[in-house]
Amino acid sequence: MTLVGLVLRPASTAAGEIPTQRNQVAAMAADYDGLLNRLAADTAPEATVASPLAVLLQLIAAHVRNIFNFRTSDQFYGWLEATLPEVVSDAVGTGARSAPAQLAGSLDELDGVLLGAIEELSRFMNVVPDGPTTEAFLRTLWARTFTQVAAAQEAWLEETFIRRGRGIVERLYPNAAQRRRLYQYGFAPVIGRRFELVAPAIRAELVGAESYGARTPAERIALFERLGTLIRDQPGFGFRVRGTVGDQAILANWVGVLRWWMQVPGAEAPNPRILRAWQRFVSDNLEFRLGVGVGAVVAEAWSEGAGVALTPALNTWRATARLPWFGFWAREGNPRSLHSLLPRPGVGTNPRNSQHAQTSV
Numbered sequence: 001m002t003l004v005g006l007v008l009r010p011a012s013t014a015a016g017e018i019p020t021q022r023n024q025v026a027a028m029a030a031d032y033d034g035l036l037n038r039l040a041a042d043t044a045p046e047a048t049v050a051s052p053l054a055v056l057l058q059l060i061a062a063h064v065r066n067i068f069n070f071r072t073s074d075q076f077y078g079w080l081e082a083t084l085p086e087v088v089s090d091a092v093g094t095g096a097r098s099a100p101a102q103l104a105g106s107l108d109e110l111d112g113v114l115l116g117a118i119e120e121l122s123r124f125m126n127v128v129p130d131g132p133t134t135e136a137f138l139r140t141l142w143a144r145t146f147t148q149v150a151a152a153q154e155a156w157l158e159e160t161f162i163r164r165g166r167g168i169v170e171r172l173y174p175n176a177a178q179r180r181r182l183y184q185y186g187f188a189p190v191i192g193r194r195f196e197l198v199a200p201a202i203r204a205e206l207v208g209a210e211s212y213g214a215r216t217p218a219e220r221i222a223l224f225e226r227l228g229t230l231i232r233d234q235p236g237f238g239f240r241v242r243g244t245v246g247d248q249a250i251l252a253n254w255v256g257v258l259r260w261w262m263q264v265p266g267a268e269a270p271n272p273r274i275l276r277a278w279q280r281f282v283s284d285n286l287e288f289r290l291g292v293g294v295g296a297v298v299a300e301a302w303s304e305g306a307g308v309a310l311t312p313a314l315n316t317w318r319a320t321a322r323l324p325w326f327g328f329w330a331r332e333g334n335p336r337s338l339h340s341l342l343p344r345p346g347v348g349t350n351p352r353n354s355q356h357a358q359t360s361v
């Protein structure tokens with residue numbers, strides 16, 4: 001249940017303010033009535049239900065019409081089967097608002113859906129997908145989707161879905177090993193290919209953290225600074241802030257924010273006026289974006305050693321992933337909790353026998 005508070009009458013008794021407040025009350029009442037009308041329309045028997053996948057496909061088609069002005073469906077499908085997103089715009093995944101960038105981003109999102117479906121086909125049906133196999137599978141998949149029901153009159157949606165999927169296997173991402181890696185990373189494919197360029201360096205930092213528990217606080221914070229530097233400027237998965245002067249200043253001072261968040265002695269605290277902005281940066285970038293990047297590398301390392309195993313087991317995790325326990329905590333915890341881990345001598349950082357695993361700050 002959601003309770004909505006409505007202002008029914010002006011609160012001021014000053015004659016000069018009452019007309020303004022009456023207009024504000026009327027505007028809020030109109031907004032509320034509009035909300036009720038939209039909710040009622042959504043539940044009407046004849047209401048049109050939009051599928052997110054259908055909306056994505058329609059957005060792609062609309063951008064293609066506006067940018068390329070193809071005259072036939074064959075031109076559109078031929079382009080669709082053979083065009084990588086970065087060919088449309090090298091700003092894909094950066095949040096750019098130009099029409100080519102939006103089209104490229106939409107294509108990459110669709111590729112992520114299709115690549116995931118194709119990789120599931122490969123893994124769980126024990127087949128190596130080729131063009132015809134992929135097409136047959138995707139037609140079956142489409143027939144079971146909500147999109148098929150919600151947009152039954154739009155046959156071209158299905159054809160767009162199928163043709164792009166077949167293009168992924170035959171032209172765009174023909175290497176099965178690359179498809180598996182991109183699927184494992186969890187990013188949209190273009191972003192995943194960018195991530196592949198820095199993933200080895202991130203993995204090297206994790207492998208080198210064998211002695212993390214015995215390091216000094218300065219050495220520990222230096223490790224996270226190196227990890228953050230690897231990710232910071234990467235388009236699509238790097239640190240992201242708004243374009244305001246204040247947020248850009250925080251980004252430039254991200255090491256200072258990291259040190260403050262991890263409670264490094266001597267770290268400068270923010271002015272109370274910008275505390276909220278620092279906290280937002282920590283949540284969006286140090287916890288989420290840095291965590292996702294490190295987690296993707298750890299997941300790939302585990303997947304490489306796991307073979308057909310589907311679920312990680314704590315007693316075999318380190319041998320399977322071939323990473324120190326730091327990698328486990330990097331994936332399951334966050335940088336601040338890791339920085340605070342102070343193991344007893346000789347215990348290391350094994351979560352089974354480490355009392356410090358529950359340490360928090």
